[in-house]
Each structure stands twice: as structure tokens, then as C-alpha cells.
Amino acid sequence: GDSVTQMEGPVTLSEEAFLTINCTYTATGYPSLFWYVQYPGEGLQLLLKATKADDKGSNKGFEATYRKETTSFHLEKGSVQVSDSAVYFCALSSGTSYDKVIFGPGTSLSVIP
């Protein structure tokens, strides 16, 4: 079945460091790919998405490119801030209805001043 694998962390970075969180997927057909972010004590928020190969999703300085050849959707940010401390979830949706989304286990990020 469809699945998402991502580095589980925790990841600890200093402020202004470069961030990469790896995500790979297994899916039939042509899935849509997402990154969601969960700040402490809150629900998940959609961060960015890409719906076809080579698309780049971007938001709030974060970027991810849909790489079909490597089945990957790695999240990157050039300079992280303390306010980026959160749990990041890679996710996909596929199938004929695209009604459901499958999530990875999440990666916890802590940014220290």
C-alpha cells in the first residue's frame, strides 16, 4: 500500500542554519504530496503542496520539489528561526478519489537561539 517515510528526528539546529527534512514515498499512480506543520499544542496546518512531478511547493521560506524519479519530497529552508520549532509531517494522497491523505510519522524540529 501507499506509505510515507521521513527522518524522525528530533532535529536540533541553531538559528539561521539550513534545514533539510527528508521524505520519500511509495505510491501507485501519481500522488499529490504535502508538508504539514504542527506547532506545540495545536492542530496541523498545511505548509505547502505539489500535485505533479517537478512542481515546487513553497510557503514561509520553506520549499519542497516533487521528484518522481527518486520518489522524494524533501523539505528545505535556507535560514531557520526559533519560531520554526514544530513537528513537520510529510503526506501524500493518491488513488482514484484523492479523498484521503496518508501521513508520515513526523519530524520534530527544535531551533535554538
Add this chain to the structure above:
Amino acid sequence: NAGVTQTPKFQVLKTGQSMTLQCAQDMNHNSMYWYRQDPGMGLRLIYYSASEGTTDKGEVPNGYNVSRLNKREFSLRLESAAPSQTSVYFCASSEFRAGTYGYTFGSGTRLTVV
């Protein structure tokens, strides 16, 4: 503010008790979902309702029932709570297809079953 509202935010149940988690959205979304979140396992889909009047099982439906009361409201019921149902429960909604438009999530219900 527009969004997804879940009640209650916290609940402690004894094994065997029943309860209903409430969810309402005011964005006129067609689809609604219930997920549970457990450490190291991400989110797992319990039940979903693609449109008003329909409900379908997700990955982990055992021990749960749902009701799509109207377009706005989608409730999750635990008939006989078990310790394995201790989790954080999230309701989400989507305008149409979650896989195209993405979800809007509520803030969650933290449930402990003792």
C-alpha cells in the same frame, strides 16, 4: 474566526465508558475526517465523510462510530472506551478532495482512558 472547532479539548474516561467527540466546521466544506495521533505513528485515519450523508471506514475504525449530522458537523463516538484508545484525536475538513486542496484541522481532543 472561520475554521474547525472540536469539543472537548481534554477528557479522561474510565475503561468501558462511552463518549462522543464533537466537530463542527464553518467553511462550507464537503468532506470531513477523524484522525488519531499517536507518538511515532503520525496520523491514522479512523473514519471520513466525503460528503453529507456518506461515511466510510479509514485505516483504524474498530471501536469507533461516526455520524455526519449535517454538512457542518461530524461526530465520533466511542461506545466502550479501552486504554488503547488513549490518543489525541483530530477532526479535519476539506472543500472537496483532501488530496488536492489539503485539510483544515481542528486543535484536537486529548483523550485518556484509564
